[in-house]
Amino acid sequence: MAPRERPGILLSAGAARRLAELAQSAGRPQMLRVAVDGGGCSGFQYRFELVDAAEADDLHIELDGQTALVDPVSIPFLKGSEIAFVDELAGAQFVVRNPNAASSCGCGVSFSI
Template sequence: MEIKITPSAVARIAELIAKDKNKQVALRVSVDGGGCSGFMYNYQLVGSVNNDDFILENNGVKVAVDPISQEFLEGCTIEFIQELGSNYFQITNPKATAKCGCGNSFTV
């Protein structure tokens, strides 16, 4: 499986994990049904990873993806965007045929 993570996303995940008092070890990125366009991205700091997760590690930062979400996230790029008034993770997904205005939900 191939997923890319930009330096801005690596830095933000490291910052979030360092600030978390529950000793989280990874950012879990998953895809669930719902949202405006049919599927939506979810982000959650987790304290452990599962044996069947795909683990992307970059500069000591881990991103975990469950087996079901892997097929939707293959070839994606995860980045962290900082704009005036908002900061957010964004996924560029080559499999998405459409996405909502906020970019958090998509169609395949």
């Protein structure tokens, strides 16, 4: 299935670079699945997973030949967000910069709307 237009969800250049590094290390293409699940200390939490294949109804977000995937249920929670990769003193990880989040926990994985 051809990728659909993304509803204002962006993949940062840093996240695309990190996905390329992970794919090279694995010796095969890797896509980043980003989902929103109920739970966490603030009500919702982000889930990141490396996958080899997309589901038929996934939204494809592409930059520089790298792809992030979002399932249809998670799209409304992520509209206007940027999927990024940060490498800080506390650790290196994928993050979501979400303008819809009213608050988030200290770890940056949990949020509320």
